Amino acid sequence: MKQLLVFVLFAALLCWLMFSPIYKHVLVIRQALLQQEVDYMLEIGASGKYGYIDSWMVEQSRSRLAGYGFSPSVLEYEIYSTSGADSGDPTSPLPRGTGLQLRIAYPYENLLDIDRLIGLSPPSEHARISGRGMKMSEYVPD
Template sequence: MKQLLVFILFAAIFCWLMFSPIYKHVLVIRQALLQQEVNYMLEIGASGQYGYIDGDMIAQSRQRLAAYGFNPSLLEYEVSATNGAEGGNAAAPLPRGEGLLLRLAYPYERLLDIDRLIGIDPPSAEARIGGRGIRMSEYVP
């Protein structure tokens, strides 16, 4: 009986040691892709041509991230501006010098549930990974 218990505990720890680094690597890659997308969208949105990040840009971003395996319906975008104006309004682009803020979040999707094997609680269902950034608008009317 004792040997069976030792075998089960050893098997659980062995599985965790084998697969945990892979899941952690996937988590790091997802977070990096989200931050890269935030940087790209801020670069385009804050350019002299736009001065905003609207719904069409967000829809294109969802498509780009879907190509990497993200579920587009779970992506959360939050666009704002440093002056309190709406950063996603194409009719009123942010003038030059105002900050355009973007926050992009995505759930963990039970990615770290394997950590339960060694007694570590995974992040809650409401927890999110993501990226955020700010860029000064270059739009001149």
């Protein structure tokens, strides 16, 4: 009986040791992709040409991230300006010096459930990984 118990515990530990680094790597890559997308969108949105991030830009971002395996329907975008002005209105871009803030969040999607094998509890269903950033608008009206 002892040998069976040792075998089961050893098998669970071996599975966790083999597969946990892979899932952790996927998690790190997803977070890096989210941060890369935030940086790209802020670079474009805060440029002298735009001064905003509108819904069309968000849809383009969703399609880019879908190419990396993200589910576009569960991506959450939060776009703010430091002045409180609407940061997604193409008719009134944010003037130069106003901060444009962006956060893109995505759920863990049961990625860390394998940690239950060694007694760790995975993040809740509502926990999310995210990328965030802020860039000052460079838009100057003509």
